[in-house]
Amino acid sequence: xxxxxxxLIAFLVLLPSLASAAVLTNPLETTNINExxxxxxxxxxxxxxxxxxxxxxxxxxxxxxxAGVPDNVKKGKxxxxxxxxxLVVIVGAYAIVKAIVSALExxxxx
Numbered sequence: 001x002x003x004x005x006x007x008l009i010a011f012l013v014l015l016p017s018l019a020s021a022a023v024l025t026n027p028l029e030t031t032n033i034n035e036x037x038x039x040x041x042x043x044x045x046x047x048x049x050x051x052x053x054x055x056x057x058x059x060x061x062x063x064x065x066x067a068g069v070p071d072n073v074k075k076g077k078x079x080x081x082x083x084x085x086x087l088v089v090i091v092g093a094y095a096i097v098k099a100i101v102s103a104l105e106x107x108x109x110x
Contacts, residue, residue: 053083055082058083059083063080064076
């Protein structure tokens with residue numbers, strides 16, 4: 001029992017010196033909230049764009065392996081149609097967000 005007590009005391013005494021040896025760095029590399037939000041939006045739009053592109057490839061693959069079966073061809077075309085529409089929406093959202101952010105930064109529209 002005394003060994004556990006002394007080990008606990010030694011740990012609590014050495015803990016502050018161990019903690020001060022650690023160097024904490026900012027993983028965002030910035031403290032500007034505009035840059036953080038801009039990076040977040042860019043990341044989200046990049047991920048959704050990648051998913052839309054993968055869905056476009058998936059639709060093409062479905063169409064390719066359909067072997068002429070009308071239902072499978074239709075399913076592949078539908079997936080490709082909606083993936084294309086998704087890409088258009090993502091590009092439009094990116095343009096709108098970029099215009100809003102630039103307007104907020106400059107204080108003017110256009």
